[in-house]
Amino acid sequence: MAKLEILEFPDPRLRQVAKPVSEVTDELRQLVDDMFETMYAAPGVGLAATQINVHQRIVVIDVSEDQSEPLVFINPEIEVLEEEIHQYDEGCLSVPGFYETVERPRKVRVKALDRAGEAFAIEAEGLLAVCIQHEVDHLDGKLFVDYISPLKRNRIRSKLEKAQRQRA
Amino acid sequence: MKLDARGDVRALAAQVLASLLDGRGSLARLLPRAEERVDERDRALLRELCYGGARTAPRLQLLAGKLLRKPPADIEVEALILLGLYQLEYTRIPDHAAISATVNAARTLKLDRATGVINGVLRNAQRSREQLQRKLSGNPQFSSMHPAWLQQRIKAAWPDAAADIFRANNANPPMTLRVNGARVSRDDYLQQLKAANIAAQPCTISPVGITLAAACAVSELPGFAEGLVSVQDESAQLSALLLAPAAEDRVLDACAAPGGKSCHLLEQQPSVHLSALDIDEERLDRVAENLARIGCDAELICADAAESDAWWDGQPFDCILLDAPCSATGVIRRNPDIKLLRREEDIAELAQLQGRILRAMWQILKPGGKLLYATCSVLPAENSEVVAAFVAETEDASDNTPQLLGGEPWGKPQAAGIQLFPRPDGGDGFYYALLSKAE
DSSP, X not given: OOOOOOOOTTXXXXXXXXXXXXXXXXXXXXXXXXXXXXXXXXXXXXEEGGGGTOOBSEEEEOOSSSSOOXXXXXEEEEEEEEEEEEEEEEEETTEEEEEEEEEEEEEEEEEEEOTTSOEEEEEXXXXXXXXXXXHHHHHTTOOGGGGSOHHHHHHHHHHHHHHHHHHO | OEEOOTTOHHHHHHHHHHHHHTTOOOHHHHHHHHHTTSOGGGHHHHHHHHHXXXXXXXXXXXXXXXXXXSOOSSHHHHHHHHHHHHHHHHOOSOHHHHXXXXXXXXXXXXXXXXXXXXXXXXXXXXHHHHHHHHHHTTOHHHHHTSOHHHHHHHHHHOTTTHHHHXXXXXXXXXXXXXXXXXTOOHHXXXXXXXXXXXXXXXXXXXXXXXXXXXXXXXXXXXXTTTTSEEEOOTGGGHHHHHHOOOTTOEEEETTOTTOHHHHHHHHHOTTOEEEEEESOHHHHHXXXXXXXXXXXXXXXXXXXXXXXXXXXXXXXXXXXXXXXOOOOTTOTTTOTTHHHHOOHHHHHHHHHHHHHHHHHHHHTEEEEEEEEEEESOOOGGGTHHHHHHHHHHOTTEEEOOOSEETTEEOSEEOSSSEEEOOOTTSOOOEEEEXXXXXX
């Protein structure tokens, strides 16, 4: 297992749209395990492959209290079940240290392949629904900061760029 | 996705401290963001945990090392352990409350797997703290509360003063004001403070300085919004005094943000033509705000001082104030995160940068002009060594730092310039060298 480096906003590679996975191989399962390790260490509750510079449609999530409910979504497709809007203060491993309120549909259904390559579908609400939508956005090259005002987004951008320069 | 720790003071403090341990940003940048995420009534505790945690981290890291079998894999877990130890050692929060709230903060941060370790370490610390402290008391990092490399550097440079420097760095700094001499005398302003029931004393070295007995909000200071006074450390107030530009001089403040020294120069000699330069646009806004408050004007330039081709109009300056980028090891009491953010290898890099900017500034100084080199560092490598080397290699440069201010000796004279140490009731650690350029 290996912990992977997480790309940080405004890295242009976070804007790349991920390609569907054609076959769930052992190699891909290894990548999924590394993604879990990276996510748990960060610590975070969700990670999309885009964030570790792998541009395939893979998401890992665990919103449980004790890391007991790892979920893998390969080629996830989201269907909105309730248009009613839910507000949540989101943070992102690729935008470290910043949190903003984002509005998303309250309830969704997700169809995807699991770690074994088997198709499955779940309905999600609450934190899980927020997290799935947040991660699938990553696969489409979108970030939660795209939902906030350009002024706030630019402030976050310049602060992160400065921190990145200081580390370089 | 990362979960928000909104509302949980200790979880937010742990995120701030973890970022410091990781070298991702300073308290000045991180704390305001965390403050927005807690209730008003929890802000004082958040601030104390962040500042206190940073100040005591070198000691608490040793303590944690003794209590842990292996270092925590996660930096937020390490931060939570340090914050737990801080609460046990330095706050009046009852032990059981400190421990349970810290363990809960781990849950907020989805670090449930670490709750056992955190709980165990803190309970263990509670039981064995005196024994551990005795064991560690001979360790200079423990007793000085400074990282080992910095403790060694300060001790080597100042064998006699080191203990006082460490003590001052670990104490709460006084709040010091600079009176705007163009508008009001120090004696008159002391009277105004007295009338407002604010206890205060005149500073000993700066003739325009006033030290308050206790910190207060600037909004409580008479005439603050109108620019009668500014908040500025006493040692920092000496720069305008030492540079002492004449009327109508062309003056450059080379690393001006946040603008305290620029303001002081204009208060002292309102007719100078001042250019205030800084590399950071956001921080240059602070200079503009400060100038506006005291009602003065300067030319603001956003540029790298050392790259004069890019911004200089070719007119040499009569006076240059070079408050050079430095390790800030003289202002640790105000910025305790310096203990975590600075690395030993930074010092040589900073010394190089300081020498480079000094040489560049000399090129744009008029013959017969003067340059004041200043840092808020207590390390000779950034101070007397930089200046002595520069004077030795530069034919038209000489060290002219006055040994007396207001007829009194000040600071500790060096091979070049004068070093000030941080003093518990006085100014910050600073270094000044006044250099003259031959006609």
